[in-house]
Amino acid sequence: MGNSRLTVREIARLAGVSVATVSRVSNGTGQVSEEMRRRVLEAIEKHGYRPDHLGRALAAGRHGALGLVFPGLSGPYFTELIQGFESEAVPSRASVHILCTHLRSDSDQQVLEMGRRVDGVAVIGGTISELALLRLAEMVPVVVVAGTGPGAVPSVRADNAGSMAMLTRHLLVEHELTDLVFVGNPEGSPDVSERWAAFLAAHRSVGVTPPAAPIAVSMQQADGVLAAEQLLRGDPRPAGVVCANDEIALGVLVGALGRGLRVPQDVVITGFDDAPVAALVNPALTTVRQPVRELAAEAARLILTAVSEPERASSGDVVLPTELVLRRSCGCPANLTAGGSGS
């Protein structure tokens, strides 16, 4: 940690120039003579000087950092989300702070704390209280991702309802399945809540009685395996299992195949997200494609804009389109869609 004590002043002294000149050289701003520039760069190189971000940020009145708040990491969904956010933030010279609220009782406080360390925050829907969200929004620009914000807090989400309604109607009408179950916890997130609501609405729109309640589990593959155990054991087995995401669906699929059931002949399974593996399993998974990466990237862009050009700060809701992807697990033939199950 030899050169960590290096400051502008020190470099200025070593190069025999003023701190102003060092600053100009290291930022490429202002006019500096070739001679000076050379002397300064030499000193910088020689001692491996890199300006401390704190001083910079304080002088600039900007942290150069964005925050990302999510419940906990689980599965490809959050993976994509983080990467989408990060890949948009870093090129804009903003570092990314993360905060997992799950398994933490003081998340509201932690989030407000974060509000003083970053220039803007993206909060995944359903992770903190509305009050904390509003307070946070008073400090820095905030965008809710996969949910809707209270008050004038803008949001970016996917069109859950449209595609879930299409999917459900497809199962009820095209495949004439009237005994569907929904696996996922609507209380868990705004996304699942919307999907469950659309699932119910679709039933009503075609005059079929929906199940009274969802199988409320969380969003991981293991939960799907457990749900399968519960659902597929009994004799009155559901004709179709509509899952809140692909992870659950894959778990149910593994559970079904593992106990010797044929999919889709014995039971139909559908997911949501169109994770990479969905197209590859056998049978390929019918699901809804959702632009998760783009969702997060858009959130990052909104925040960056709000930071650099406050007057252009949006306050509306961005809803990105989703797409129904019919593959074999719902009973459709293999080659139905372009993005289908492959060769």
Next chain:
Amino acid sequence: MGNSRLTVREIARLAGVSVATVSRVSNGTGQVSEEMRRRVLEAIEKHGYRPDHLGRALAAGRHGALGLVFPGLSGPYFTELIQGFESEAVPSRASVHILCTHLRSDSDQQVLEMGRRVDGVAVIGGTISELALLRLAEMVPVVVVAGTGPGAVPSVRADNAGSMAMLTRHLLVEHELTDLVFVGNPEGSPDVSERWAAFLAAHRSVGVTPPAAPIAVSMQQADGVLAAEQLLRGDPRPAGVVCANDEIALGVLVGALGRGLRVPQDVVITGFDDAPVAALVNPALTTVRQPVRELAAEAARLILTAVSEPERASSGDVVLPTELVLRRSCGCPANLTAGGSGS
């Protein structure tokens, strides 16, 4: 963003006290009379003041942040890693900065940049150049996770070799399988490199000729499905598929089941990591348990210690134990181990 302009000075003015007193109250340091404390707290509450982290950090000469550098997020492994790190850092009032190096050409520069924004960094093995790592280590305390550092850079990793050797010998000797393949890319990470090396060494130690090369794929479930397609199609089908992690193994499992093969009768499959879902699939997956969360937590602790007590900074390698978990996918009976495949 109403109160974002609030500073100590402003609060001091509003409360009719000095900035020093405000600082003392908001930090709980020093002696302040009840009367003063009340006045200050009132002003703080009323205007929702929260000290800006920049000023604080600059005065303290510490960022109050740790960095975490990883290639890219994929699967439960990185999920666990991040959460383990975060859950150790946040209670110590350190925020977590992340950086994905994958899909980024200037990662070495980005990492050095990060070195000026945080108090210490954990770098996943194999993500940046040794040179960058050494330069980073000159700025702040650094720990390599899942790999070994160059020079005196300390590291935290799991005992890959021991358990992989046991697992391989178990397949070769107990189950008498002499035709094993290894799925995973040793070039991809130090972890996989060690596992492949141990796989080879175990073959030699029992006098069986190992395969000439691994099936080099990356670490996701989709890669496993693709590998299965390639491996299990042909007639001279391998007797056992040893996968570099559980994700790949699950992909291979799905691929095998999907094409009507029985596991373990027709083909044996093993993983590495003991992800939650490994115990739940049917057949349950034989794998190696690795304390990923603990690995990351230990890294965070090492860095935090190095930051707060430089004299105690360690420079050794921590190797956490792993454990062979025998379940049904290798051909063992269901009830072999305590942590086994359940009822």
Next chain:
DNA sequence: TTGAAAGCGATACCAT
């Protein structure tokens, strides 16, 4: 107990 003032590291304005 309280306040005035000196930094922390870097930037940028204003003279020169």
Next chain:
DNA sequence: ATGGTATCGCTTTCAA
């Protein structure tokens, strides 16, 4: 083109 210096928000001596 270059240098001196005020400034960012906060903490922490040092005096009173």
